Amino acid sequence: MRKIVGLALALALGAGAAGAQVSLDPASPAPIASILGWSPERQASGYRDIEHVFKTHTIKRGKTVHPLPVAAKQIDPTFTYDGKTWTIDAYMKAYRVSGLLVLKDGKIVLEKYGLGRKPTDRWTSFSVAKSVTSTLVGAAIQDGKIKSINDPVTTYIPELKGSAYEGVTVRQMLMMSSGVKWNENYTDPKSDVALAGGTVAEPGVNPMVSYLRKLPRAHEPGTTFNYNTGETDLVGVLVSKAVGEPLAQYASEKIWRPYGMDEDGIWMTDPGGQERGGTGISMTLRDYARLGLFIEGGGVANGKRIVPPWWVAQATAREIDNGTPAPGGYGYFWWIRPNGAYEAVGIFGQSVTTFPADRLIIVQNAAWPAPTGKALSAARNAMIEGIRKAIVSGS
Structure with missing residues (x-):
């Protein structure tokens, strides 16, 4: 029987290694863990203005914008949760939603904002960034910079030779199954997530490489899922080393510019100046939707294939329990839902959920008000299913 880290805990701790980024004000450091305790007012302002809290790199957009036409018929569904009937407006107010956007056949059928946010405002991704990092692995394979998903990680990060990462493949890293021992418990000040990558x-x-290469092995690689944000940062390092340029620049070249994002993105960096592979991308609500469309379309931008033909199908399929x-599970930094959907998920309510068949x-x-919780997730799932039923039924 495999030892499994529970999904709720994994998502709750998805913010990333606690100190692995740099405050803009050295006299007043603001580690990522502090976000867990931000007041509601601080959340509403800080989540859309993260580049004025931490050091970041810019993901530059291109000259053209991928259109998101507004459908002639908009939806305004209701759904049932916790014994009550909810409107979308009531749900957004109760669960502090700053943006909700629904695309059907590439057209907007619902778009609403809250918490004072405007359509041009970015919003921080938390762990939705992991799915972007995964996509950049696919791009590097398509470019021939990563030869195979089954290559050892030490091929691209030689500093890991002789460590517990010896023999671990790129694929096993993307499945959160390196087998390297890691404690991602934010309530423990001595946990790995609290100590890793801060200096x-x-x-x-x-x-992060310095810290992770000193850790022991707990399981045979590829056998056990263990949520590890530090390791997703490591995959970001791997991509940067493989392609020979910063992640933000590569994301600009492979996604933002060719697909036509409407605004520059922002990517939080660690103390070494490396973008965090596991967290900290900011983009507009519509650009989150474009990211979903890009993946739904197989990773093709402006007629050019960005990832290999097989990549999206594998990345968004159940690769590990x-x-x-x-039949839910985990793919390559994508969560797989039991109902045929896949999604990128971040704490405090960030998600991009795709039903490819629909x-x-x-x-x-x-x-x-909390990083995650059963009631919070249940309400979000009820909202998602309510929207899906409205779309499928045509109501």
Whole structure:
């Protein structure tokens, strides 16, 4: 029987290694863990203005914008949750949703904002960034910079040779199954997530690489799912080393410019100046929707294939059991839902959920009062299913 880290805990801890980014004000450091305690007012302002809190790199957009036409018929569904009938407006107010956007067949059928947010405002992704990092792995394979998903990670990060990562493949990293021991418990100040990557311990070596290469092995690689945000940062390092340029620049070249995002993106960096592979991308609500469309379309932008033909199907399929109800699971930094959908998920209510059979994408940005929780997730799932039923029924 595999030892599984529960989904709720995994999502709750999805913010990333606690100190692995840099405050803009050295006299008043603001580690990522502090976000867990932000007041509602601070959330509403800080989540859309993260580049004025932490050091970031810009993901530059191009000259053209991918159109998101507004459908002639808009939806305004209701749904039932906790014994009550909810409107979308009531749901957004109760669950502090800053943006909700629904695409059907590539057209907007619902778009609403809250918490003072405007359509041009970005919103931080938390762990939705992991799915972007995964996509950049696919792009690097298509470009021939990563030769195979089954290559050892040490091929691209030689500093890991001789560590517990010896023999671990790129694919196993994307499945959160390296087998390396990692504790992602934010309530424990001595956990790995609290200690990893906060300072440059070895000049010339990424701080997360320095920390992770000292950890022991707990399981045989590829056998056990263990949610590990530090390791997703490591995949970001791997991509940067493979392609020879910063992640933000590569994301601009492979997604933002060719697909036509409407605004520049923002990507939080660690103390070594490396973008965080596991967290910290900010984009507009419509650009979250475009990210969903890009993946739904197989990773093709402006007629050019960005990832290999097989990539999206594998990345968004159940590659490993992660403790969610069958046939759910985990792909390559994508969560697989039991009802045929896949999604990118971040704490405090961020999600991009795609039902490929229905050509339906539902994007939510929020400032939940807690990183996650059964009731919060249940309400979001009820909202998603309510929207899906309205779309499928044509009501």
